[in-house]
Amino acid sequence: xEVINSIAELRLxxxxxxxxxxxxxxxxxxxxxxxLVSLARQHADCVVVSIFVNxxxxxxxxxxxxxxxxxxxxxxxxxxxxxxxxxxxxxxxxYPVPQTxxxxxxxxxxxxxxxxxxxxxxGVCTVVAKLFNIVRPDVAIFGKKDYQQLFILREMxxxxxxxxxxxxxxxxxxxxxxxxSSRNNLLxxxxxxxxxxxxxxxxxxxxxxxxxxxxxxxxxxxxxxxLTQLGWIxxxxxxxxxxxxxxxxxxxxxxxVLGAAxxxxxRLIDNIEFAL
Amino acid sequence: xEVINSIAELRLxxxxxxxxxxxxxxxxxxxxxxxLVSLARQHADCVVVSIFVNxxxxxxxxxxxxxxxxxxxxxxxxxxxxxxxxxxxxxxxxYPVPQTxxxxxxxxxxxxxxxxxxxxxxGVCTVVAKLFNIVRPDVAIFGKKDYQQLFILREMxxxxxxxxxxxxxxxxxxxxxxxxSSRNNLLxxxxxxxxxxxxxxxxxxxxxxxxxxxxxxxxxxxxxxxLTQLGWIxxxxxxxxxxxxxxxxxxxxxxxVLGAAxxxxxRLIDNIEFAL
Numbered sequence: 001x002e003v004i005n006s007i008a009e010l011r012l013x014x015x016x017x018x019x020x021x022x023x024x025x026x027x028x029x030x031x032x033x034x035x036l037v038s039l040a041r042q043h044a045d046c047v048v049v050s051i052f053v054n055x056x057x058x059x060x061x062x063x064x065x066x067x068x069x070x071x072x073x074x075x076x077x078x079x080x081x082x083x084x085x086x087x088x089x090x091x092x093x094x095y096p097v098p099q100t101x102x103x104x105x106x107x108x109x110x111x112x113x114x115x116x117x118x119x120x121x122x123g124v125c126t127v128v129a130k131l132f133n134i135v136r137p138d139v140a141i142f143g144k145k146d147y148q149q150l151f152i153l154r155e156m157x158x159x160x161x162x163x164x165x166x167x168x169x170x171x172x173x174x175x176x177x178x179x180x181s182s183r184n185n186l187l188x189x190x191x192x193x194x195x196x197x198x199x200x201x202x203x204x205x206x207x208x209x210x211x212x213x214x215x216x217x218x219x220x221x222x223x224x225x226x227l228t229q230l231g232w233i234x235x236x237x238x239x240x241x242x243x244x245x246x247x248x249x250x251x252x253x254x255x256x257v258l259g260a261a262x263x264x265x266x267r268l269i270d271n272i273e274f275a276l
Numbered sequence: 277x278e279v280i281n282s283i284a285e286l287r288l289x290x291x292x293x294x295x296x297x298x299x300x301x302x303x304x305x306x307x308x309x310x311x312l313v314s315l316a317r318q319h320a321d322c323v324v325v326s327i328f329v330n331x332x333x334x335x336x337x338x339x340x341x342x343x344x345x346x347x348x349x350x351x352x353x354x355x356x357x358x359x360x361x362x363x364x365x366x367x368x369x370x371y372p373v374p375q376t377x378x379x380x381x382x383x384x385x386x387x388x389x390x391x392x393x394x395x396x397x398x399g400v401c402t403v404v405a406k407l408f409n410i411v412r413p414d415v416a417i418f419g420k421k422d423y424q425q426l427f428i429l430r431e432m433x434x435x436x437x438x439x440x441x442x443x444x445x446x447x448x449x450x451x452x453x454x455x456x457s458s459r460n461n462l463l464x465x466x467x468x469x470x471x472x473x474x475x476x477x478x479x480x481x482x483x484x485x486x487x488x489x490x491x492x493x494x495x496x497x498x499x500x501x502x503l504t505q506l507g508w509i510x511x512x513x514x515x516x517x518x519x520x521x522x523x524x525x526x527x528x529x530x531x532x533v534l535g536a537a538x539x540x541x542x543r544l545i546d547n548i549e550f551a552l
Contacts, residue, residue, distance in 0.1 A: 007437065100383055101401070101435035106376040125377070126436075133437040159377035161283065161409040
């Protein structure tokens, strides 16, 4: 496995590598990421993983500085998972001048997480478009834990005709159901005990829906109240159409419940796809 | 020469065509365009020309409906100039859903022509990025007549790391100095007689600068007044740095004068690069 910092060198290395699969990450890798790498391995001759904590996708009041970084451990895990190349550009390599050219995301980018992180998905789209232009992958892999991100990036790829196949990896969970996330490392022991409740709360929403309730507004409000009473600061709990991420039409049956909530300073997200 | 309307078919045709040069156009081609095609011919195994009048780059009050279209004559000229493939997508082929994902251009896109056409360069960047993703050219060719467009697209390519070499073709002129433009066809005979004066006015700016004047604001105002008295509606006359398109620093010597002005409903642009 090679670790490459330079765009020019990466391009040289990739010039004759056959079919390329690409897994963009911000590092501090967990089993969820490594499962994406294993999925990538099945789809290509050459698996490229990028590690770049992208400042563009953090708001001014967000956790860019405290975002966990662990390059050496990341590389060990990637080597074992079958990655061929790890691309670890510095900020000045990827953004040598202020990035004024950006990819404006679709309107759904300003709903859900985007309501609370207004610059986030513009930054995600811009860095992913740029990384796609550098790596030129045949296939790219993203995790379903960041479902809205996956949805928006698929829309970007479709609307800009980016020639890449988008694959989704399932969310990996700890034994107690907590979705694996780099931010889990930021939880103190008490928060870590409480954290799986977000997933359980989403399961309650699925249950209520399956029992025939379509008053999603009320279910969302009840779930928010439940979590709030237990010390969470809830950004949103939302039942949405799986195909549009908008409020479900009366006859829609392929749904998704998404949640974002904070324990102390740490913001967790999770979601469940379900069919009625 | 093949004429192709479908993105999927174009991709199939280009899969094994070696080095590709790409000339994006809006059709109604003149010798300026054909010179770009000849330049493309020297740089590639396969020359692709797109003809697409891009609604995204026209404001609501602009001349999208009256923009001249002449597909058959265009194809004859392209065939003679050595194009291999003409890509002529319909609007629904290129924009099957509303194009909410767009490429936000750099700040200079809201100065000069962008002051008068605020959505223009966002539309240009978006369609060119999309066409680049479809055609995946090794080299792309744009005319210097649309100097600000060339500058902005180069900035887009650089900032998004789009793997394409950008080449510029010189402005082609009629015998009387008028820059060739598809919009020249919209001029009535009296306007056509008057039209070369824009170029001559820019030459006067160059002369004044070469004579040592650095009071560009005053030169611009005088030139605007001169054209206005002759019936032009002047959007701007501007002396700028060739390297930044911003107001020249006191010691800058590689300059550019750009002008945009209307005769009746027809908006003409032109520019001259010069060194002091």
